[in-house]
Amino acid sequence: MKAPTPQNEPERLAALDRYGILDTPREAEFDGITRLVARLCDVPFAVINLIAEGRQWFKAEIGFGVRETPLESSFCAHAILQEELFVVPDTTKDERFDGNPLVTGEPNLRFYAGSLLKSDDGFPLGTLCVLDTEPRTLSAEQVDALEVLSEQVMKLLELRRQLALQADLTRQLNEALETRERILAVVSHDLRSPLGTVVMTAEMLREISDDPEVGRAADRLDRASGTMRRLVDDLLDYESMRAGKLSMQPRAIPVRELLERFGAEVRPAAEAGSIALEVVVDTDASVRCDPMRIQQALVNLATNALSKTPAGGEVSLRASLDEGGVALRLTDTGPGFAPEVAERLFEPFWRGEDSRDRGAGLGLAITKGIVEQHGGRIAASSAPGAGATFTITLPRAA
Structure with missing residues (x-):
């Protein structure tokens, strides 16, 4: 007699499908369980049997030599209708198995016991049977061994499912990362190319006209293109930093040389804003760093300080020995910030509620990343109305 179809069959089959187990190759862990249960129960046949649509499929088996059989002759199709262990002491005395070809012919089965394999949401998927x-x-x-081992089968199935999900998520993540890198490469090229054209256009305008209004328009083009270039560079640097691919070429360099470069780059912007720039070097020590990257970090801090400092104010950078290495302290006379804001300053994309910055909010995050990749540290301190101080500490060169 063929077993009735469970009332919740579509949902049960969907639960089975979620495990992705049907028609997979044999696996040693499952084969080991069938060998063990056959030995413990002293039987010639043992099966991890899953009831699929129109068939029963064996993930592991001892004694049958096949991986699936028709559903019509399935003992386990009856077992999944039960709530507990399903035992048939003598198949010839149970009317459900009258005329069953596995009883009336080879292998002439007379005894069956099956412990349910239930999904985590309670659907019977099949049995571990002897x-x-x-x-x-x-x-x-x-009986105890059969039930305990059936629980182990489900744990293996669940582990296998979770590993498959993890592998799929990893694959999707890798694909997303590859896609992001391709997009960033396109963005870098497609934005930088027209920016170069904008800069050339500004230069051409200055060359072909002495009109002050044309000159002011060219200046606006320069500022706009410079802002966009910094945004693109910040985005690319941040993504490279996240991926651990930010290029570094460290070497020993005197701190005095670092600060001379800093002053030469930042002073024009300070003078344009009528802000005094002071650079003081109190040490002849050297640090081992990538000069271009540390220059980038210092300029990021200075750009932030200049944007906050009013005309007539001051920005200073002082280098001195510190017990942890060489300290580079950049101080401004801007409005400052509340102490509780200090840690948030280095969060990516955070610009503060009252910020008028036109950047992406990545400059300080990139600065922190650069410093930390050099084995250094950075800290910020301030109080409202008292200006701000940013301190970078770098290890001394050996």
């Missing part, structure tokens, strides 16, 4: 060619029963110890 079969014999003689009528019999199982001892209490054998």
Whole structure:
């Protein structure tokens, strides 16, 4: 007699499908369980049997030599209709198996016991079952072994499913990262190319006209293109830093040389804003760093300080020995910030509620990343109305 179809069959089959187990190759862990349960129950047949649509499929089996059989002759199709262990002591005395070809012909099965394999949401997927060619029963110890091992089968199935999900998520993540890198490469090229054209246009305007209004327009083009270039560079640097691919070429360099470069680059912007720039070097020490990257970090801090400092104010950078290495302290006379804001300053894309900055909010995050990749540290301190101080500490060169 063919077993009735479970009332919740579509949902049960969907639960089975979520495990992705059907028609997979044999696996040693499952084969080991069938060998163990066959030995413990002293039977010639043991199966991890999953009831699929129109068939029963064996993830592991001992004694049958096949991986699936028709559903019409399935003992396990009856077992999944039960709530507990399904035991048939003598198949010839159970009307459900009258005319069953596995009973009336080879292998002439006479005994069946199956412990349910239930999904985490309670659907019966199949059984771990043992079969014999003689009528019999199982001892209490054998029943316990069968039920415990069926739980282990489900744990293996669940582990296998979770590993498959993790592998799929990893694949999707890698694909997303590759896509992001391709997009960034396109963005870098497609934005930088027209920016170069804008800069050339500004230069041409200055060359072909002495009109002050044309000159002011060219200046606006320069400022706009410079802002856009910094945004693109910041985005690319930040993504490279996140991926651990930010290029570094460290070497020993005197701190005095670093600060001379800094002054030469920042002083024009300070003078344009009528802000005094002071650069003081109190040490002849050297640091091992990538000069271009540390220059980038210092200029990021200075750009931030100049944007906050009013005309007539001052920005200073002082280098001195510190017990942790060489300290580079950049101080401004801007409005400052509340102490609780200090840690948030280095968060990516954070610009503050009252910020008028036109950047992406990545400059300080990139600065922190650069400093930390050099084995250094950065800190900020301030109070409202008292200006701000940013301190970079770098290890001294050996």
